[in-house]
Amino acid sequence: MSLFKKLELEWKILLMAAVVFIAFAWPIQRYFVSNLSETLTQSIDPQLEQLLRKNLNNATDQERQEVIASIKRNRQWQALLPIIIAEQKQAIFVFTCVLSFFLLLIAIWTLKRLTQPLKNLSFAVDKIGKGTPTVIDTSSGGALGRLENTVLALSNELDQLRERARVQGMEAAWQDIARVMAHEIKNPLTPIRLSLDRLEERTINDQDVSSTDLTTFVQRINSQVDSLERLVNQFRSFSREPEVHLKEINLSEALSQVAQDMSQSIKTEIRCTENIIADPYLLNQILLNIWKNALEAGANAITVWCKKEEKKITLSIKDNGPGIEEEKLERVWLPYFTLKEQGSGLGLAVVKKLTETMQGSVALQSQTTGDDHGLCVMLTFNCTTLGDENR
Amino acid sequence: MFDRLSEGLLGLFIFLSNWFSPANSSEEIRIAAAKEFSLGYSIECAIKLDWNEQMSDLVDAGIPLRLKITSYSDRGDSLYILRTLLCDIGDYTYTFCDSLGTPLTDSVFTSRKFSQIYRAVREYSRWQYHLSKEATQFYMEAELLPSWVSQLDRNLDMSAIVGCRKFSRTFQRKE
Numbered sequence: 001m002s003l004f005k006k007l008e009l010e011w012k013i014l015l016m017a018a019v020v021f022i023a024f025a026w027p028i029q030r031y032f033v034s035n036l037s038e039t040l041t042q043s044i045d046p047q048l049e050q051l052l053r054k055n056l057n058n059a060t061d062q063e064r065q066e067v068i069a070s071i072k073r074n075r076q077w078q079a080l081l082p083i084i085i086a087e088q089k090q091a092i093f094v095f096t097c098v099l100s101f102f103l104l105l106i107a108i109w110t111l112k113r114l115t116q117p118l119k120n121l122s123f124a125v126d127k128i129g130k131g132t133p134t135v136i137d138t139s140s141g142g143a144l145g146r147l148e149n150t151v152l153a154l155s156n157e158l159d160q161l162r163e164r165a166r167v168q169g170m171e172a173a174w175q176d177i178a179r180v181m182a183h184e185i186k187n188p189l190t191p192i193r194l195s196l197d198r199l200e201e202r203t204i205n206d207q208d209v210s211s212t213d214l215t216t217f218v219q220r221i222n223s224q225v226d227s228l229e230r231l232v233n234q235f236r237s238f239s240r241e242p243e244v245h246l247k248e249i250n251l252s253e254a255l256s257q258v259a260q261d262m263s264q265s266i267k268t269e270i271r272c273t274e275n276i277i278a279d280p281y282l283l284n285q286i287l288l289n290i291w292k293n294a295l296e297a298g299a300n301a302i303t304v305w306c307k308k309e310e311k312k313i314t315l316s317i318k319d320n321g322p323g324i325e326e327e328k329l330e331r332v333w334l335p336y337f338t339l340k341e342q343g344s345g346l347g348l349a350v351v352k353k354l355t356e357t358m359q360g361s362v363a364l365q366s367q368t369t370g371d372d373h374g375l376c377v378m379l380t381f382n383c384t385t386l387g388d389e390n391r
Numbered sequence: 392m393f394d395r396l397s398e399g400l401l402g403l404f405i406f407l408s409n410w411f412s413p414a415n416s417s418e419e420i421r422i423a424a425a426k427e428f429s430l431g432y433s434i435e436c437a438i439k440l441d442w443n444e445q446m447s448d449l450v451d452a453g454i455p456l457r458l459k460i461t462s463y464s465d466r467g468d469s470l471y472i473l474r475t476l477l478c479d480i481g482d483y484t485y486t487f488c489d490s491l492g493t494p495l496t497d498s499v500f501t502s503r504k505f506s507q508i509y510r511a512v513r514e515y516s517r518w519q520y521h522l523s524k525e526a527t528q529f530y531m532e533a534e535l536l537p538s539w540v541s542q543l544d545r546n547l548d549m550s551a552i553v554g555c556r557k558f559s560r561t562f563q564r565k566e
Contacts, residue, residue, distance in 0.1 A: 056481075064481070068480050073543070075452035076452040076453065076541075078452065079452040080449075083552075
Protein backbone atom coordinates (compact mmCIF):
# COMPACT_ATOMS: atom_id res chain seq x y z
CA MET A 1 0.00 0.00 0.00
CA SER A 2 2.86 2.36 0.86
CA LEU A 3 4.43 1.58 -2.52
CA PHE A 4 1.15 2.53 -4.24
CA LYS A 5 1.16 5.82 -2.34
CA LYS A 6 4.66 6.56 -3.57
CA LEU A 7 3.68 6.08 -7.22
CA GLU A 8 3.18 9.05 -9.51
CA LEU A 9 -0.43 9.97 -10.26
CA GLU A 10 -0.32 8.79 -13.88
CA TRP A 11 1.06 5.39 -12.89
CA LYS A 12 -1.67 5.01 -10.30
CA ILE A 13 -4.30 5.71 -12.97
CA LEU A 14 -2.63 3.30 -15.38
CA LEU A 15 -2.43 0.60 -12.74
CA MET A 16 -6.11 1.03 -11.96
CA ALA A 17 -6.89 0.89 -15.70
CA ALA A 18 -4.91 -2.36 -16.00
CA VAL A 19 -6.82 -3.87 -13.10
CA VAL A 20 -10.13 -2.83 -14.66
CA PHE A 21 -9.01 -4.25 -18.02
CA ILE A 22 -8.11 -7.62 -16.52
CA ALA A 23 -11.30 -7.66 -14.46
CA PHE A 24 -13.60 -6.97 -17.43
CA ALA A 25 -11.80 -7.59 -20.71
CA TRP A 26 -10.71 -11.14 -19.95
CA PRO A 27 -14.23 -12.45 -19.08
CA ILE A 28 -15.66 -10.59 -22.10
CA GLN A 29 -13.09 -12.24 -24.39
CA ARG A 30 -13.85 -15.66 -22.93
CA TYR A 31 -17.57 -15.07 -23.35
CA PHE A 32 -17.20 -14.21 -27.04
CA VAL A 33 -14.91 -17.14 -27.75
CA SER A 34 -17.19 -19.64 -26.02
CA ASN A 35 -20.16 -18.25 -27.94
CA LEU A 36 -18.24 -18.59 -31.20
CA SER A 37 -17.26 -22.16 -30.33
CA GLU A 38 -20.85 -23.07 -29.53
CA THR A 39 -22.18 -21.56 -32.77
CA LEU A 40 -19.59 -23.31 -34.89
CA THR A 41 -20.18 -26.68 -33.21
CA GLN A 42 -23.90 -26.39 -33.84
CA SER A 43 -23.22 -25.77 -37.51
CA ILE A 44 -22.15 -29.44 -37.93
CA ASP A 45 -24.85 -31.91 -38.87
CA PRO A 46 -23.93 -35.33 -37.39
CA GLN A 47 -26.42 -37.11 -39.69
CA LEU A 48 -25.09 -35.60 -42.89
CA GLU A 49 -22.45 -38.25 -43.69
CA GLN A 50 -24.89 -41.08 -43.02
CA LEU A 51 -27.43 -39.51 -45.39
CA LEU A 52 -24.84 -38.96 -48.10
CA ARG A 53 -23.53 -42.54 -47.85
CA LYS A 54 -27.01 -44.02 -48.42
CA ASN A 55 -26.90 -43.10 -52.07
CA LEU A 56 -23.23 -43.93 -52.56
CA ASN A 57 -23.68 -47.51 -53.77
CA ASN A 58 -26.12 -46.65 -56.59
CA ALA A 59 -24.30 -43.52 -57.71
CA THR A 60 -22.40 -43.06 -60.93
CA ASP A 61 -18.68 -42.34 -60.78
CA GLN A 62 -19.21 -38.60 -61.07
CA GLU A 63 -21.96 -38.61 -58.45
CA ARG A 64 -19.76 -40.79 -56.23
CA GLN A 65 -16.91 -38.29 -56.49
CA GLU A 66 -19.25 -35.44 -55.66
CA VAL A 67 -20.68 -37.28 -52.65
CA ILE A 68 -17.19 -38.18 -51.41
CA ALA A 69 -16.15 -34.57 -51.83
CA SER A 70 -19.15 -33.52 -49.71
CA ILE A 71 -18.33 -36.12 -47.04
CA LYS A 72 -14.73 -34.96 -47.11
CA ARG A 73 -15.79 -31.34 -46.75
CA ASN A 74 -18.03 -32.22 -43.80
CA ARG A 75 -15.30 -34.24 -42.11
CA GLN A 76 -12.63 -31.63 -42.74
CA TRP A 77 -14.81 -28.91 -41.30
CA GLN A 78 -15.53 -31.09 -38.28
CA ALA A 79 -11.86 -32.04 -37.78
CA LEU A 80 -10.60 -28.51 -38.22
CA LEU A 81 -13.17 -26.92 -35.94
CA PRO A 82 -11.09 -27.15 -32.73
CA ILE A 83 -8.10 -25.80 -34.64
CA ILE A 84 -10.11 -22.92 -36.09
CA ILE A 85 -11.49 -22.06 -32.63
CA ALA A 86 -7.98 -22.16 -31.17
CA GLU A 87 -6.78 -19.90 -33.98
CA GLN A 88 -9.64 -17.49 -33.35
CA LYS A 89 -8.83 -17.47 -29.64
CA GLN A 90 -5.24 -16.70 -30.44
CA ALA A 91 -6.22 -13.99 -32.90
CA ILE A 92 -8.58 -12.36 -30.38
CA PHE A 93 -5.86 -12.55 -27.72
CA VAL A 94 -3.24 -10.98 -29.98
CA PHE A 95 -5.71 -8.31 -31.12
CA THR A 96 -6.60 -7.53 -27.50
CA CYS A 97 -2.94 -7.29 -26.54
CA VAL A 98 -2.12 -5.00 -29.46
CA LEU A 99 -5.19 -2.86 -28.75
CA SER A 100 -4.30 -2.69 -25.06
CA PHE A 101 -0.75 -1.71 -25.90
CA PHE A 102 -1.91 1.14 -28.13
CA LEU A 103 -4.50 2.23 -25.57
CA LEU A 104 -1.77 2.17 -22.96
CA LEU A 105 0.47 4.34 -25.12
CA ILE A 106 -2.37 6.79 -25.69
CA ALA A 107 -3.17 6.77 -21.96
CA ILE A 108 0.47 7.42 -21.04
CA TRP A 109 0.72 10.23 -23.58
CA THR A 110 -2.54 11.81 -22.38
CA LEU A 111 -1.64 11.48 -18.72
CA LYS A 112 1.81 12.89 -19.33
CA ARG A 113 0.24 15.89 -21.02
CA LEU A 114 -2.19 16.29 -18.13
CA THR A 115 0.33 15.91 -15.35
CA GLN A 116 3.28 17.70 -16.93
CA PRO A 117 2.04 21.21 -16.01
CA LEU A 118 1.55 19.99 -12.43
CA LYS A 119 5.06 18.59 -12.39
CA ASN A 120 6.45 21.83 -13.82
CA LEU A 121 4.58 23.75 -11.18
CA SER A 122 5.94 21.46 -8.48
CA PHE A 123 9.53 22.03 -9.70
CA ALA A 124 8.87 25.77 -9.89
CA VAL A 125 7.54 25.82 -6.30
CA ASP A 126 10.63 23.90 -5.18
CA LYS A 127 12.85 26.49 -6.84
CA ILE A 128 10.83 29.35 -5.36
CA GLY A 129 11.29 27.74 -1.92
CA LYS A 130 15.05 27.64 -2.44
CA GLY A 131 15.09 31.22 -3.69
CA THR A 132 16.26 30.24 -7.18
CA PRO A 133 14.87 32.34 -10.04
CA THR A 134 12.28 30.41 -12.02
CA VAL A 135 9.85 30.92 -14.88
CA ILE A 136 6.25 29.87 -14.35
CA ASP A 137 4.31 28.99 -17.47
CA THR A 138 0.78 30.32 -17.11
CA SER A 139 -0.51 29.11 -20.46
CA SER A 140 -2.71 26.29 -19.07
CA GLY A 141 -6.40 26.92 -18.96
CA GLY A 142 -9.07 26.20 -16.34
CA ALA A 143 -8.29 25.41 -12.74
CA LEU A 144 -4.68 24.59 -13.57
CA GLY A 145 -4.23 28.02 -15.15
CA ARG A 146 -5.68 29.68 -12.06
CA LEU A 147 -3.30 27.67 -9.90
CA GLU A 148 -0.34 28.72 -12.06
CA ASN A 149 -1.35 32.39 -11.80
CA THR A 150 -1.72 32.10 -8.02
CA VAL A 151 1.73 30.51 -7.68
CA LEU A 152 3.20 33.24 -9.89
CA ALA A 153 1.61 35.93 -7.69
CA LEU A 154 2.91 34.19 -4.56
CA SER A 155 6.37 33.95 -6.10
CA ASN A 156 6.42 37.67 -6.88
CA GLU A 157 5.21 38.50 -3.40
CA LEU A 158 7.88 36.23 -1.91
CA ASP A 159 10.57 37.94 -4.02
CA GLN A 160 9.46 41.33 -2.69
CA LEU A 161 9.49 40.02 0.88
CA ARG A 162 12.95 38.53 0.36
CA GLU A 163 14.26 41.81 -1.03
CA ARG A 164 12.75 43.71 1.89
CA ALA A 165 14.27 41.24 4.35
CA ARG A 166 17.63 41.54 2.60
CA VAL A 167 17.56 45.33 2.85
CA GLN A 168 16.45 45.15 6.46
CA GLY A 169 19.17 42.58 7.18
CA MET A 170 21.79 44.79 5.62
CA GLU A 171 20.56 47.78 7.62
CA ALA A 172 20.63 45.69 10.79
CA ALA A 173 24.11 44.42 9.93
CA TRP A 174 25.38 47.94 9.41
CA GLN A 175 23.75 49.04 12.64
CA ASP A 176 25.50 46.18 14.43
CA ILE A 177 28.80 47.06 12.80
CA ALA A 178 28.38 50.70 13.76
CA ARG A 179 27.43 49.77 17.31
CA VAL A 180 30.38 47.39 17.77
CA MET A 181 32.79 49.77 16.10
CA ALA A 182 31.59 52.63 18.29
CA HIS A 183 32.00 50.45 21.35
CA GLU A 184 35.42 49.20 20.29
CA ILE A 185 36.63 52.70 19.48
CA LYS A 186 35.14 54.09 22.66
CA ASN A 187 36.97 51.56 24.85
CA PRO A 188 40.49 52.82 24.10
CA LEU A 189 39.30 56.41 23.88
CA THR A 190 38.25 56.45 27.53
CA PRO A 191 41.76 55.78 28.98
CA ILE A 192 43.21 58.27 26.46
CA ARG A 193 40.68 60.87 27.53
CA LEU A 194 41.38 60.15 31.22
CA SER A 195 45.14 60.42 30.71
CA LEU A 196 44.80 63.66 28.82
CA ASP A 197 42.39 65.04 31.49
CA ARG A 198 44.89 64.22 34.23
CA LEU A 199 47.66 65.96 32.31
CA GLU A 200 45.42 69.00 31.65
CA GLU A 201 44.34 69.12 35.27
CA ARG A 202 47.91 69.12 36.49
CA THR A 203 48.90 71.79 34.00
CA ILE A 204 45.96 74.03 35.02
CA ASN A 205 46.78 73.58 38.69
CA ASP A 206 50.45 74.31 38.01
CA GLN A 207 51.41 70.93 39.35
CA ASP A 208 54.63 69.35 38.23
CA VAL A 209 54.41 66.41 35.95
CA SER A 210 57.26 64.08 36.68
CA SER A 211 58.98 62.31 33.86
CA THR A 212 57.81 58.98 35.30
CA ASP A 213 54.17 60.09 35.25
CA LEU A 214 54.55 61.48 31.78
CA THR A 215 56.04 58.26 30.58
CA THR A 216 53.20 56.36 32.18
CA PHE A 217 50.61 58.60 30.47
CA VAL A 218 52.34 58.38 27.13
CA GLN A 219 52.66 54.62 27.39
CA ARG A 220 48.99 54.36 28.28
CA ILE A 221 47.97 56.54 25.37
CA ASN A 222 50.32 54.67 23.04
CA SER A 223 48.90 51.38 24.15
CA GLN A 224 45.37 52.53 23.44
CA VAL A 225 46.38 54.01 20.11
CA ASP A 226 47.91 50.61 19.27
CA SER A 227 44.61 49.00 20.12
CA LEU A 228 42.80 51.42 17.85
CA GLU A 229 45.30 50.80 15.09
CA ARG A 230 44.91 47.05 15.48
CA LEU A 231 41.13 47.43 15.33
CA VAL A 232 41.36 49.49 12.15
CA ASN A 233 43.76 46.95 10.58
CA GLN A 234 41.44 44.07 11.40
CA PHE A 235 38.47 45.90 9.98
CA ARG A 236 40.42 46.72 6.83
CA SER A 237 41.65 43.15 6.34
CA PHE A 238 38.11 41.90 6.69
CA SER A 239 36.46 44.42 4.41
CA ARG A 240 38.87 44.46 1.51
CA GLU A 241 39.36 41.67 -1.03
CA PRO A 242 42.97 40.60 -0.52
CA GLU A 243 45.35 39.99 -3.38
CA VAL A 244 46.34 36.35 -3.53
CA HIS A 245 49.76 35.10 -4.64
CA LEU A 246 49.70 31.33 -4.35
CA LYS A 247 52.91 29.42 -3.94
CA GLU A 248 54.17 26.24 -2.37
CA ILE A 249 54.73 26.74 1.36
CA ASN A 250 56.28 24.43 3.89
CA LEU A 251 53.78 24.31 6.73
CA SER A 252 56.35 23.43 9.32
CA GLU A 253 58.29 26.65 8.65
CA ALA A 254 55.17 28.84 8.54
CA LEU A 255 53.86 27.35 11.79
CA SER A 256 57.21 27.56 13.56
CA GLN A 257 57.48 31.27 12.79
CA VAL A 258 54.08 32.05 14.29
CA ALA A 259 54.71 29.73 17.23
CA GLN A 260 57.99 31.51 17.92
CA ASP A 261 56.33 34.92 17.79
CA MET A 262 53.75 33.78 20.31
CA SER A 263 56.06 31.57 22.36
CA GLN A 264 55.98 33.83 25.42
CA SER A 265 52.25 33.38 25.77
CA ILE A 266 51.46 30.02 24.21
CA LYS A 267 53.44 26.82 24.02
CA THR A 268 53.09 25.18 20.61
CA GLU A 269 53.69 21.59 19.57
CA ILE A 270 53.97 21.07 15.79
CA ARG A 271 53.62 17.68 14.14
CA CYS A 272 53.45 18.71 10.51
CA THR A 273 55.97 18.65 7.67
CA GLU A 274 53.71 18.84 4.60
CA ASN A 275 53.70 21.47 1.85
CA ILE A 276 50.60 23.34 0.76
CA ILE A 277 49.61 25.84 -1.92
CA ALA A 278 48.79 29.17 -0.25
CA ASP A 279 49.66 32.83 -0.03
CA PRO A 280 52.41 33.20 2.63
CA TYR A 281 51.21 36.58 3.87
CA LEU A 282 47.55 35.50 4.10
CA LEU A 283 48.52 32.22 5.75
CA ASN A 284 50.50 34.16 8.35
CA GLN A 285 47.47 36.38 8.98
CA ILE A 286 45.27 33.32 9.41
CA LEU A 287 47.64 31.63 11.82
CA LEU A 288 48.17 34.80 13.84
CA ASN A 289 44.42 35.23 14.20
CA ILE A 290 44.01 31.64 15.36
CA TRP A 291 46.83 31.95 17.91
CA LYS A 292 45.47 35.26 19.12
CA ASN A 293 42.00 33.83 19.37
CA ALA A 294 43.31 30.94 21.48
CA LEU A 295 45.24 33.33 23.71
CA GLU A 296 42.21 35.58 24.24
CA ALA A 297 40.14 32.48 25.05
CA GLY A 298 42.57 31.65 27.87
CA ALA A 299 44.53 28.82 26.23
CA ASN A 300 48.23 28.38 27.00
CA ALA A 301 49.09 25.48 24.72
CA ILE A 302 48.42 24.62 21.08
CA THR A 303 48.95 21.37 19.23
CA VAL A 304 49.19 21.30 15.44
CA TRP A 305 49.04 18.25 13.18
CA CYS A 306 48.34 17.49 9.49
CA LYS A 307 46.41 14.88 7.60
CA LYS A 308 46.86 14.32 3.89
CA GLU A 309 43.94 13.05 1.76
CA GLU A 310 44.48 12.77 -2.01
CA LYS A 311 45.06 16.36 -3.18
CA LYS A 312 44.05 18.00 0.11
CA ILE A 313 45.79 18.64 3.39
CA THR A 314 43.89 19.32 6.57
CA LEU A 315 45.77 21.34 9.14
CA SER A 316 44.31 20.91 12.63
CA ILE A 317 45.17 23.53 15.27
CA LYS A 318 43.87 22.63 18.69
CA ASP A 319 44.13 24.81 21.80
CA ASN A 320 43.47 23.93 25.45
CA GLY A 321 41.02 26.77 26.03
CA PRO A 322 37.47 26.38 27.32
CA GLY A 323 36.06 25.60 23.85
CA ILE A 324 32.78 26.88 22.44
CA GLU A 325 29.34 25.43 23.06
CA GLU A 326 27.95 23.41 20.18
CA GLU A 327 25.01 25.75 19.58
CA LYS A 328 27.33 28.77 19.25
CA LEU A 329 29.80 27.16 16.85
CA GLU A 330 28.09 28.30 13.66
CA ARG A 331 27.71 31.87 14.84
CA VAL A 332 31.42 32.46 15.47
CA TRP A 333 31.92 32.95 11.73
CA LEU A 334 29.69 36.03 11.80
CA PRO A 335 31.61 39.29 11.86
CA TYR A 336 31.55 41.06 15.20
CA PHE A 337 30.24 38.05 17.03
CA THR A 338 32.44 37.43 20.07
CA LEU A 339 32.28 35.32 23.20
CA LYS A 340 35.24 37.09 24.85
CA GLU A 341 35.30 40.32 26.80
CA GLN A 342 38.33 41.62 24.88
CA GLY A 343 37.42 40.16 21.46
CA SER A 344 36.65 42.22 18.38
CA GLY A 345 34.47 39.50 16.80
CA LEU A 346 36.51 39.63 13.63
CA GLY A 347 39.25 37.06 14.26
CA LEU A 348 37.54 33.87 13.07
CA ALA A 349 35.56 35.78 10.44
CA VAL A 350 38.88 36.94 8.97
CA VAL A 351 40.26 33.37 9.17
CA LYS A 352 37.28 32.06 7.21
CA LYS A 353 37.39 34.81 4.61
CA LEU A 354 41.14 34.51 3.96
CA THR A 355 41.07 30.69 3.85
CA GLU A 356 38.24 30.67 1.34
CA THR A 357 40.08 33.30 -0.71
CA MET A 358 42.86 30.71 -1.15
CA GLN A 359 40.34 27.99 -2.26
CA GLY A 360 40.55 26.42 1.17
CA SER A 361 37.91 25.65 3.74
CA VAL A 362 37.66 25.90 7.48
CA ALA A 363 35.73 23.95 10.11
CA LEU A 364 35.57 23.88 13.88
CA GLN A 365 35.44 21.15 16.49
CA SER A 366 34.94 22.00 20.08
CA GLN A 367 35.15 20.16 23.39
CA THR A 368 33.92 22.07 26.44
CA THR A 369 34.21 19.30 29.02
CA GLY A 370 36.79 16.76 30.10
CA ASP A 371 40.57 16.85 29.98
CA ASP A 372 40.59 17.19 26.23
CA HIS A 373 38.70 20.51 26.21
CA GLY A 374 39.50 23.23 23.71
CA LEU A 375 38.76 24.47 20.24
CA CYS A 376 40.16 22.77 17.16
CA VAL A 377 40.35 24.83 13.94
CA MET A 378 40.67 22.61 10.86
CA LEU A 379 42.00 24.35 7.76
CA THR A 380 41.93 22.44 4.47
CA PHE A 381 44.24 23.50 1.62
CA ASN A 382 45.27 22.11 -1.76
CA CYS A 383 48.56 20.25 -1.69
CA THR A 384 48.90 19.81 -5.48
CA THR A 385 51.94 21.55 -6.84
CA LEU A 386 51.42 24.58 -9.01
CA GLY A 387 52.94 22.75 -11.97
CA ASP A 388 50.33 20.01 -11.61
CA GLU A 389 47.57 22.58 -11.45
CA ASN A 390 48.74 24.20 -14.65
CA ARG A 391 49.00 20.85 -16.42
CA MET B 392 30.03 -68.93 -37.74
CA PHE B 393 31.40 -65.87 -39.59
CA ASP B 394 27.84 -64.65 -40.36
CA ARG B 395 26.89 -64.79 -36.74
CA LEU B 396 30.03 -62.97 -35.75
CA SER B 397 29.44 -60.19 -38.29
CA GLU B 398 25.81 -59.91 -37.21
CA GLY B 399 27.03 -59.57 -33.65
CA LEU B 400 29.45 -56.85 -34.69
CA LEU B 401 26.67 -55.06 -36.52
CA GLY B 402 24.52 -55.27 -33.44
CA LEU B 403 27.33 -53.82 -31.37
CA PHE B 404 27.84 -51.07 -33.95
CA ILE B 405 24.20 -50.08 -33.86
CA PHE B 406 24.11 -50.24 -30.08
CA LEU B 407 27.16 -48.06 -29.79
CA SER B 408 25.81 -45.70 -32.43
CA ASN B 409 22.63 -45.36 -30.42
CA TRP B 410 24.59 -44.87 -27.25
CA PHE B 411 27.18 -42.34 -28.37
CA SER B 412 25.58 -40.40 -31.22
CA PRO B 413 24.72 -36.79 -30.38
CA ALA B 414 21.04 -35.99 -30.59
CA ASN B 415 20.05 -32.63 -32.05
CA SER B 416 16.38 -32.88 -31.31
CA SER B 417 14.27 -34.04 -28.42
CA GLU B 418 12.36 -36.25 -30.84
CA GLU B 419 14.79 -38.78 -32.14
CA ILE B 420 14.95 -41.32 -34.90
CA ARG B 421 15.74 -44.84 -33.78
CA ILE B 422 17.07 -47.85 -35.63
CA ALA B 423 14.40 -50.52 -35.45
CA ALA B 424 16.35 -53.26 -37.27
CA ALA B 425 19.48 -53.74 -39.34
CA LYS B 426 20.71 -56.40 -41.75
CA GLU B 427 24.08 -56.91 -43.34
CA PHE B 428 24.54 -57.63 -47.03
CA SER B 429 27.60 -58.18 -49.11
CA LEU B 430 27.76 -54.51 -50.15
CA GLY B 431 26.54 -52.89 -46.99
CA TYR B 432 23.75 -52.71 -44.50
CA SER B 433 20.00 -52.32 -44.73
CA ILE B 434 18.81 -50.29 -41.81
CA GLU B 435 15.19 -49.91 -40.81
CA CYS B 436 14.64 -46.54 -39.21
CA ALA B 437 11.60 -45.43 -37.22
CA ILE B 438 10.19 -42.37 -35.55
CA LYS B 439 7.61 -42.31 -32.80
CA LEU B 440 4.72 -40.11 -33.79
CA ASP B 441 2.73 -38.90 -30.82
CA TRP B 442 -0.54 -40.04 -32.34
CA ASN B 443 -3.84 -38.89 -30.91
CA GLU B 444 -7.56 -38.79 -31.66
CA GLN B 445 -7.34 -35.41 -33.31
CA MET B 446 -4.70 -36.67 -35.74
CA SER B 447 -6.96 -39.60 -36.59
CA ASP B 448 -9.87 -37.21 -37.23
CA LEU B 449 -7.72 -35.07 -39.51
CA VAL B 450 -6.43 -38.01 -41.54
CA ASP B 451 -9.93 -39.52 -41.65
CA ALA B 452 -11.14 -36.23 -43.11
CA GLY B 453 -8.90 -36.79 -46.13
CA ILE B 454 -6.18 -34.38 -45.02
CA PRO B 455 -2.83 -35.87 -46.07
CA LEU B 456 -0.06 -36.32 -43.55
CA ARG B 457 3.24 -35.45 -45.27
CA LEU B 458 6.68 -36.45 -44.11
CA LYS B 459 9.97 -35.49 -45.75
CA ILE B 460 12.69 -38.05 -45.03
CA THR B 461 16.34 -37.21 -45.73
CA SER B 462 19.37 -39.40 -45.07
CA TYR B 463 22.98 -39.20 -46.14
CA SER B 464 26.28 -40.75 -45.09
CA ASP B 465 29.94 -39.77 -45.36
CA ARG B 466 30.22 -42.25 -48.27
CA GLY B 467 27.49 -40.59 -50.31
CA ASP B 468 24.63 -42.97 -49.46
CA SER B 469 21.68 -40.65 -49.69
CA LEU B 470 17.94 -41.02 -49.44
CA TYR B 471 15.14 -38.55 -50.06
CA ILE B 472 11.53 -39.58 -49.63
CA LEU B 473 8.38 -37.49 -49.59
CA ARG B 474 5.90 -39.78 -47.80
CA THR B 475 2.16 -39.02 -47.74
CA LEU B 476 -0.44 -40.81 -45.63
CA LEU B 477 -3.94 -40.73 -47.15
CA CYS B 478 -7.36 -41.95 -46.21
CA ASP B 479 -9.72 -43.30 -48.85
CA ILE B 480 -13.04 -42.00 -47.65
CA GLY B 481 -14.93 -44.23 -50.06
CA ASP B 482 -13.79 -47.57 -48.61
CA TYR B 483 -12.40 -46.55 -45.18
CA THR B 484 -8.82 -47.61 -45.92
CA TYR B 485 -5.44 -45.97 -45.45
CA THR B 486 -2.44 -45.99 -47.74
CA PHE B 487 0.78 -44.09 -47.91
CA CYS B 488 2.87 -43.36 -50.95
CA ASP B 489 6.53 -42.43 -51.30
CA SER B 490 7.86 -40.06 -53.93
CA LEU B 491 11.49 -41.14 -54.11
CA GLY B 492 14.01 -38.50 -54.93
CA THR B 493 16.25 -40.87 -56.92
CA PRO B 494 16.31 -41.36 -60.70
CA LEU B 495 14.65 -44.73 -60.61
CA THR B 496 12.28 -46.08 -63.20
CA ASP B 497 9.48 -46.47 -60.75
CA SER B 498 10.05 -43.55 -58.45
CA VAL B 499 6.67 -43.72 -56.67
CA PHE B 500 5.98 -46.43 -54.18
CA THR B 501 2.46 -47.03 -52.86
CA SER B 502 1.90 -49.11 -49.76
CA ARG B 503 -0.78 -51.72 -49.35
CA LYS B 504 -4.13 -50.66 -47.97
CA PHE B 505 -4.59 -50.68 -44.22
CA SER B 506 -7.98 -50.95 -42.60
CA GLN B 507 -6.77 -49.57 -39.28
CA ILE B 508 -5.11 -46.20 -38.98
CA TYR B 509 -2.76 -47.29 -36.21
CA ARG B 510 -1.28 -50.05 -38.37
CA ALA B 511 -0.96 -47.63 -41.25
CA VAL B 512 0.80 -45.08 -39.01
CA ARG B 513 3.15 -47.79 -37.69
CA GLU B 514 4.28 -48.63 -41.20
CA TYR B 515 4.22 -44.98 -42.23
CA SER B 516 6.76 -44.09 -39.54
CA ARG B 517 9.32 -46.71 -40.68
CA TRP B 518 11.58 -46.71 -43.70
CA GLN B 519 14.59 -48.55 -45.08
CA TYR B 520 18.01 -47.01 -45.62
CA HIS B 521 20.88 -48.73 -47.42
CA LEU B 522 24.32 -47.92 -46.09
CA SER B 523 27.64 -48.89 -47.62
CA LYS B 524 30.13 -50.77 -45.48
CA GLU B 525 32.73 -48.03 -45.59
CA ALA B 526 30.42 -45.48 -44.05
CA THR B 527 31.50 -44.35 -40.62
CA GLN B 528 28.67 -41.92 -39.94
CA PHE B 529 25.29 -41.01 -41.33
CA TYR B 530 22.62 -38.41 -40.68
CA MET B 531 18.87 -38.86 -40.74
CA GLU B 532 16.10 -36.34 -40.68
CA ALA B 533 12.32 -36.61 -40.88
CA GLU B 534 10.27 -33.42 -41.13
CA LEU B 535 6.51 -33.01 -41.03
CA LEU B 536 5.33 -30.75 -43.85
CA PRO B 537 2.22 -28.57 -43.91
CA SER B 538 -0.84 -30.33 -45.33
CA TRP B 539 -3.30 -28.96 -47.82
CA VAL B 540 -6.94 -29.03 -46.72
CA SER B 541 -8.49 -29.34 -50.16
CA GLN B 542 -12.13 -28.71 -49.35
CA LEU B 543 -11.50 -25.71 -47.12
CA ASP B 544 -8.81 -24.28 -49.35
CA ARG B 545 -6.18 -23.76 -46.67
CA ASN B 546 -2.95 -25.11 -45.26
CA LEU B 547 -2.67 -26.92 -41.98
CA ASP B 548 0.48 -27.30 -39.91
CA MET B 549 0.26 -30.87 -38.64
CA SER B 550 3.43 -30.50 -36.56
CA ALA B 551 1.52 -28.26 -34.13
CA ILE B 552 -0.80 -31.19 -33.42
CA VAL B 553 1.90 -33.88 -33.36
CA GLY B 554 4.00 -31.64 -31.10
CA CYS B 555 7.19 -31.83 -33.14
CA ARG B 556 8.19 -30.72 -36.62
CA LYS B 557 11.57 -32.30 -37.09
CA PHE B 558 13.12 -35.59 -36.04
CA SER B 559 16.84 -35.87 -36.63
CA ARG B 560 19.88 -37.81 -35.54
CA THR B 561 23.49 -38.43 -36.49
CA PHE B 562 24.89 -41.94 -36.10
CA GLN B 563 28.60 -42.55 -35.76
CA ARG B 564 30.42 -45.82 -36.12
CA LYS B 565 32.70 -46.76 -33.25
CA GLU B 566 35.59 -49.06 -34.17
